[in-house]
């Protein structure tokens with residue numbers, strides 16, 4: 001088990017299940033996802049494209065499109081010991097809570113910023129929606145833009161297209177901090193940035209966290225991003241969490257064959273091992289294989305993995321793993 005953090009929880013998600021429906025098919029994009037984030041901590045959701053990471057984020061933020069339904073589960077933000085269940089609040093109240101308690105830096109900051117508005121206007125609009133006065137908002141924006149290492153005055157009057165990708169990402173992060181939320185959801189925070197810019201943005205996120213105690217839920221397919229920022233890592237496969245543990249455990253010594261495969265398919269600066277991609281493809285979410293969803297791609301799969309339901313997330317070697325083979329090995333007292 002993961003040692004419970006001494007810090008209070010700021011986000012508590014339990015049993016989240018989300019479906020997309022259209023005339024032709026039903027896609028269960030997230031199944032039974034539980035996670036919690038403590039103050040000042042970072043949890044990373046990792047997994048290939050289509051594993052359900054963005055859907056989980058949008059459900060947590062109450063921003064799912066109309067074609068999606070939350071079938072079950074709860075999402076609570078817990079500012080100062082209060083518990084606000086986001087899935088049960090009226091839309092208007094939810095909009096107020098967004099930014100104030102939970103904010104979002106969406107994937108691709110260019111699409112999150114309105115191209116015909118100067119950056120300053122973005123801050124003012126967010127402030128207006130939450131009854132933060134114009135002056136106070138501008139003063140706070142100046143501080144935040146400086147805190148993310150931008151030139152506040154120049155940025156304030158710029159249009160999004162005048163800024164580089166890294167700068168826009170910094171603006172999106174500053175904007176997310178405007179109402180001092182307890183937690184920020186970061187969807188692929190460094191995708192499409194060059195390596196040096198990626199590192200600089202991640203360093204800035206860590207600085208902000210150290211300075212303010214903000215928590216992050218970071219969504220990434222990039223294990224090096226998870227390694228750089230996360231305290232805890234959750235691997236998702238076909239909509240389910242399949243491994244959960246501290247970042248050191250999961251990224252240095254993965255137990256689930258899928259996490260191990262992800263790690264082998266990632267080039268690493270500290271390893272000379274050849275990069276080896278996971279064979280095959282993720283399954284179609286509207287037509288999952290029986291048993292463990294990963295079994296068609298898994299070198300360890302046996303009969304049990306191919307039939308019945310998906311394996312449960314069980315404690316194994318100080319973390320939790322959803323894999324029959326790992327559970328057997330741990331039960332037999334084999335090497336972790």
Ligand SMILES: Nc1ncnc2c1ncn2[C@@H]1O[C@H](COP(=O)(O)OP(=O)(O)OP(=O)(O)O)[C@@H](O)[C@H]1O
Nearest residue numbers: 020027029048049050051052053054055065067285
């Ligand atoms: N608006 C939508 N309508 C129908 N299906 C959707 C919609 N958005 C996502 N999906 C489906 O839900 C599944 C999970 O997608 P999601 O975007 O949550 O994954 P992801 O892990 O964030 O992937 P990526 O790394 O590509 O962003 C996919 O099969 C996707 O096709």
Ligand code: NI
Nearest residue numbers: 053054055107
């Ligand atoms: Ni995504």
